[in-house]
Amino acid sequence: MSIESIQTDRIDLDLAYRFDFSEPAVYSDPFPYYRALLATGPIIVQRQIPWAIVSRYDDVVAVLRDHQRYSSVNPHLPGTEAYDAFHEIPVMTFSDEPDHARLRRVAAPSLALRRMEQMAPTFLALVDEILDEFWQGKPEVDAVCYLAQEVPIRAFAHLLAIPKSECETLRALGVGKPRTDAPAAFSFYDPQFMQSRAEFIHKLVQMRKGESGGQDLISLAIAAHEKDEKINDLELFGMVMVLVTGGIGTTADLISGALYQMLRRPELYEEIRRDHTLVAPLLEETLRYDGPIHTLFRVTTGEVEVGGLRIPPRTPVCVVNGAADRDPRKFPEPERFDIRRDNEDHLGFGEGIHFCIGAWAARVEARVALQRVLERFPRLRIAAGWTPRYNGNAFGRGLSTLPLVLG
Numbered sequence: 001m002s003i004e005s006i007q008t009d010r011i012d013l014d015l016a017y018r019f020d021f022s023e024p025a026v027y028s029d030p031f032p033y034y035r036a037l038l039a040t041g042p043i044i045v046q047r048q049i050p051w052a053i054v055s056r057y058d059d060v061v062a063v064l065r066d067h068q069r070y071s072s073v074n075p076h077l078p079g080t081e082a083y084d085a086f087h088e089i090p091v092m093t094f095s096d097e098p099d100h101a102r103l104r105r106v107a108a109p110s111l112a113l114r115r116m117e118q119m120a121p122t123f124l125a126l127v128d129e130i131l132d133e134f135w136q137g138k139p140e141v142d143a144v145c146y147l148a149q150e151v152p153i154r155a156f157a158h159l160l161a162i163p164k165s166e167c168e169t170l171r172a173l174g175v176g177k178p179r180t181d182a183p184a185a186f187s188f189y190d191p192q193f194m195q196s197r198a199e200f201i202h203k204l205v206q207m208r209k210g211e212s213g214g215q216d217l218i219s220l221a222i223a224a225h226e227k228d229e230k231i232n233d234l235e236l237f238g239m240v241m242v243l244v245t246g247g248i249g250t251t252a253d254l255i256s257g258a259l260y261q262m263l264r265r266p267e268l269y270e271e272i273r274r275d276h277t278l279v280a281p282l283l284e285e286t287l288r289y290d291g292p293i294h295t296l297f298r299v300t301t302g303e304v305e306v307g308g309l310r311i312p313p314r315t316p317v318c319v320v321n322g323a324a325d326r327d328p329r330k331f332p333e334p335e336r337f338d339i340r341r342d343n344e345d346h347l348g349f350g351e352g353i354h355f356c357i358g359a360w361a362a363r364v365e366a367r368v369a370l371q372r373v374l375e376r377f378p379r380l381r382i383a384a385g386w387t388p389r390y391n392g393n394a395f396g397r398g399l400s401t402l403p404l405v406l407g
């Protein structure tokens with residue numbers, strides 16, 4: 001029996017046509033939808049305008065690698081507002097070549113693997129600060145609010161040389177809400193939020209322009225800008241905006257997600273507790289199994305064909321990397337969480353020219369955070385009675401809380 005026929009016996013194929021990740025019913029549990037999408041293959045669904053949905057691993061890779069026929073620029077198509085978050089501000093995520101490469105070159109060196117590994121001791125000190133402040137001596141703690149979010153917020157404050165007093169603003173920009181244990185009804189696309197985010201970043205860039213010689217990300221981008229006009233003022237502003245918006249919430253979701261995947265499996269927890277080097281593979285398998293980003297956005301530039309489906313020009317394409325990472329054609333027994341599996345080709349950070357520029361920042365921050373927690377709090381457990389609930393948006397999801405008993 002083929003993989004397809006085994007699967008279709010058990011799944012509701014209609015779910016494929018109802019897939020819309022921004023719906024709470026979908027992001028709360030997207031996996032039945034993924035099984036339906038993977039069994040069906042690429043499809044066109046009718047929303048305000050027709051959308052293509054691409055979910056099988058090979059098809060997703062084909063789309064993400066073909067940046068000429070699948071553009072990242074959203075030409076303001078009706079019903080795609082969630083994928084148009086930066087409006088007229090140019091950012092690399094929603095740019096095509098040659099602008100994309102020019103913008104990416106400015107930020108890439110400061111987020112490279114070597115530089116991030118050099119930052120590991122600084123990140124470790126930040127994690128210790130957080131654990132001293134919020135964990136030490138407490139019986140229970142919410143690991144989303146008081147670890148997962150706090151690590152990237154402080155790491156970013158450091159990377160961007162933002163004073164500690166501005167961390168609350170950074171929190172609102174990065175995770176979209178002030179510190180609270182309640183799930184938030186919040187939209188990054190809220191005009192008021194966009195406005196306050198714009199004002200904060202504008203202030204930061206202006207401040208940094210008056211200084212010179214800084215090694216933080218904003219100063220490096222300004223230096224590149226002033227040296228040979230690689231990027232203009234609006235692009236510089238967009239750069240800070242996309243890094244903060246793209247880098248904090250996602251890393252927070254990875255940290256809490258990995259802790260959850262580990263702690264819900266006592267044998268795995270035991271194994272990782274004995275060997276902290278297993279944190280790195282735990283993170284990679286979390287990214288494959290249920291990572292922070294589940295869908296990506298593209299628009300066809302002409303008529304294209306993928307997985308046997310013809311897609312007309314100017315059609316929005318929802319690229320479901322979250323489903324591709326559960327494709328049994330690529331990952332045998334995809335629903336088994338296995339930190340030892342061959343998963344290095346997972347699509348949790350995307351693929352092709354837009355592959356996540358912050359992947360190493362996220363990996364190093366998350367690794368250092370989890371290893372330190374394992375060292376300092378070796379008898380963790382998830383609080384009794386808790387069940388996972390997720391905050392989500394059109395792109396991805398993350399736990400809204402993770403209450404841990406500390407000893």
Ligand code: HEM
Nearest residue numbers: 092093246247250251254293348349350354356357358362
């Ligand atoms: C676990 C954490 C993270 C996940 C799961 C993640 C995921 C992704 C994915 C899937 C893409 C591809 C987007 C596309 O193809 O359309 C992407 C791109 C991007 N990410 Fe991340 N990301 C994470 C952390 C970060 C961090 C820490 C930063 C900033 C330091 C960041 C900044 C960006 C930017 C600027 C892009 C656009 C790159 C380009 O267009 O060339 N991300 N990310």
